[in-house]
Structure formats: structure tokens, C-alpha cells
Amino acid sequence: MIETKPKKDRFLLVGVHNADPESMERSLKELAQLVDTAGGLCAGTVTQSLDHPHPATYIGSGKLSELRDLLYETGADGIVCDDELSPAQMENLEAQLNTAVLDRTMIILDIFAARAKSSEGKIQVELAQLRYRAIRLAGMRRSLSRLGGGIGTRGPGEKKLEIDRRLVHQRIGQLKTELEEVKRHRELTRKQRIRNHVFVAAIVGYTNAGKSTLLNSLTGAGVFAENRLFATLDPTSRMLELGLGLSIMLTDTVGFINKLPHQLIDAFRSTLEEAKYSDLILHVVDASNPYRDSQMDTVYKTLRELGIGGKPVITLMNKQDLVYADDLFFRDPNADQTLGISACTGQGLDALKAILSVSARKGxxxxxxxxxxxxxxxxxxxxxxxxxxxxxxxxxxxxxxxxxxxxxxxxxxxxxxxxxxxxxxxxx
Ligand SMILES: Nc1nc2c(ncn2[C@@H]2O[C@H](COP(=O)(O)OP(=O)(O)OP(=O)(O)O)[C@@H](O)[C@H]2O)c(=O)[nH]1
Ligand SMILES: [Mg+2]
CATH class of the missing domain: 3.30.70 (Alpha-Beta Plaits)
Structure with missing residues (x-):
């Protein structure tokens, strides 16, 4: 019997940098990972040094013809640009290259759509996708028809996204009302918790840092944790017993990423804001990742964007089992405390519990x-x-x-x- 797997779309990744080629290389590597997570393949990369992306075509005309040649040579199905494209950039690129044109935001939205499980998650993702689409309908329709129903076309639960302009706006209104309802419910639960004076620690961090693994190790929560980006979308809370009858609540949240689309931040605000009402932030870092410093910067930037600041932060340098010995004594200057742990082997978790006990009992x-x-x-x-x-x-x-x-x-x-x-x- 011959098994036929659906063909994966292959994309050329396109990036622009102004001064720092290293940060662009890091960003493109991450984009390749995102494309892979979304079910596509990377067929090559094209980069250009520019002060700002070209307003009409993202890259300059010389690069554009280079890209056209490479599309021909590689037989790639489309391109993915590493920044969010304006509607004009998307239309122009599609017309001039005659290929499917996607951007980083679409890929992230697509991954979120595939991951959304709870009804709240699904509403949030569909809302973010439709807001992104509402101003790009014409260009996207042409571009996506070239891919035959793959990346960029899927809504939550494999549902096809609306493409009729009038219906898109109608649906956005409907989803906003549904989201308000869910938000009210979340507020109620939160108020209840505050009334009961439960100490809450929010686990935040870059995607794939090990947040869910930590929650599982500490509480046996059984949360889905996997070596992939955005494994968790829905916040999960579990009580953690700290001895002498003291228990606190730990909340696992959606991971952050560089250039997290603003549509997602808006739509996921109430989910992401779980951290806003916590007493303490547990910032989980993948200490074995060569880009951990810039990932930490992204986490702090996103927290600020969400209006979450001024809370005590404990930075957990996770995955110590993968870190070389001379790298162990790192201290996060933005945190009140830094602790090396391994959510997998359990290293440092007793020390973490002791710190949590002290924090919960402070005052x-x-x-x-x-x-x-x-x-x-x-x-x-x-x-x-x-x-x-x-x-x-x-x-x-x-x-x-x-x-x-x-x-x-x-x-x-x-x-x-x-x-x-x-x-x-x-x-x-
Ligand atoms: N070696 C090692 N691997 C770890 C450790 N902690 C987590 N991992 C692995 O890192 C990967 C990501 O873990 P998750 O817990 O899903 O990460 P997350 O931060 O919840 O990720 P998102 O939900 O995608 O944002 C998984 O393959 C884990 O097994 C650790 O201490 N050591
Ligand atoms: Mg997770």
C-alpha cells in the first residue's frame, strides 16, 4: 500500500535588517521554526540590509528580482516575510512575484488557530485572525488561493475563515460580544480568588522555555508540554501545597515570542493578563538557549506592553541539565531573585518551594x-x-x-x- 502524505508547502523566508545582522539571523531561524510548526517547509532565505522595510514592496527592487529568480530555481510555493506586511506591501509583492505571500503574523496566527482548544481560546484566535484579514481581504484571497487551503486559510478547529468583507465585520462583532461574556466570567473567578486571599504566582516566559513542564513537575497538573512553539494557549491554574497547610496557586500562561502580533495581544489580553492579578511572577527562561538574553528582553517588553510591572519577579534559569557548568552563575538584573532549576530532573525545585513559602508568608x-x-x-x-x-x-x-x-x-x-x-x- 502506498501512503500519500499531504504535500507540504515550501517557502522562501525573507528578512530585512537595519544594523544588526545577527539579530536578523536569529529572527529568521525562529521564523523557520514557526513555518515548520505551521506545517510548511523552508526552501531558502533572502535577506537585505535596509534602514526600514521598503514601504511598497518590503524589500528593494534589486532584491525583488533576486527573489523572483530564487523562486523559479527552487520551485517554492510562496514567500514568508519576517515582519507584518501592510496590505499594500502584500498586494504588490503578490502581483510582482506571482506567488503566495505570507508574513510572520499569519504564521503565528495559523499556529494559534491549530492549537486553540477552549472556547475562549478559539474566540480569541478567530477574532485576531479576522482583524488581521479585514484590511487585507483582496490580496489575501488571491495569495492564499495559490496554496490550495493550507497555511493561512485555517481558523480554529480547522474551520474555514470567512472571506466575505461584510460577513467578516459581522463575525468580528459577534465574536467581540462572546468574548465580553467570557471575560465577565473570568473576572468573577478572579474576584472570588482575591476574596479568598489565595496567593497567586504566574508562570510566564518565552515559548518553549519549560513553563508547562514546571507546572507539571510541581503539581502533577498533566498539562500538555512539548518541544514545539506555543504548546499552551489556555491558562491552567493548580494549587501547590507548600507544607504546614499553606498552599498557593500557580498559573501557567501562553508563551511570548519576539514580534508577537498585536492582534493576538489585543485578543488574548484577558488571558495574558492572568499575570497582572498575580502576587508574584515566575519568569521561566530556557537557560540552554543561545538566544536566552534576547528572549528575556522580549518577555519583559511584552509584560510592560500588557501593563504588568512592579511585581516581584523570580527568574528561573531552567534546563540546567543542558547548561555547561561555567554558565551556571547567571543573575537576571531585572529580577528580585534568580534560581537555576531543571523542571525535568527536579533540580532546584525544593529551593523554589522554599522561596515561594517565604513570599506567600511575607508580612x-x-x-x-x-x-x-x-x-x-x-x-x-x-x-x-x-x-x-x-x-x-x-x-x-x-x-x-x-x-x-x-x-x-x-x-x-x-x-x-x-x-x-x-x-x-x-x-x-
Ligand atoms: N532538558 C530539559 N528539557 C526541558 C526542561 N524543561 C522543559 N523541557 C523541555 O522543553 C520543551 C518545552 O517545554 P514546555 O513545558 O512545553 O514549554 P512551555 O514554556 O510551556 O512552552 P509553550 O507552552 O509552547 O509556550 C519540552 O520538550 C520539555 O520537555 C528541563 O529542565 N530540561
Ligand atoms: Mg506551555
């Missing part, structure tokens, strides 16, 4: 008290300002163990302290 005092029933109303305050780790109703009162702000602790001075030994006794 809080551990109390173990027997509250008489006549003063039971104070439990409401304890619950709202602190975290109760144990609550037991006995004949002589309510026995509680809790972490509470010092100001509240002094208000409990009149009630008897109960040591852990007494608690044990009480149990007997």
Missing part, C-alpha cells in the same frame, strides 16, 4: 489560636485577610491555624495560643 504571621464561640465573628476577618490552614470546631471553641497580617494577629492576643502539640492532643 504574615503564623498563629494557632483557640477562639471562643462568643468571638466567632472575628473568623470572617481572618478568612478575608489571611489564609486559614486548619479550622476545627471543638467544645471549648474554634481551633484555627492561619497566616494573617501582623495587625490582625495583635487583635487575637487575648485568645489562648495553642501549640502544635496541643492540636495533636485535641485530635485524640
Amino acid at each position: 504574615k504571621t503564623a498563629v494557632q489560636k483557640l477562639i471562643p464561640y462568643r468571638a466567632a465573628s472575628i473568623l470572617g476577618q481572618i478568612r478575608s485577610q489571611g489564609q486559614i490552614t486548619r479550622e476545627e470546631y471543638r467544645d471549648d471553641g474554634i481551633l484555627i491555624s492561619a497566616f494573617i497580617p501582623a495587625s490582625l494577629a495583635s487583635g487575637l492576643d487575648d485568645f489562648p495560643d495553642i501549640g502544635s502539640a496541643d492540636i495533636q492532643k485535641g485530635e485524640l
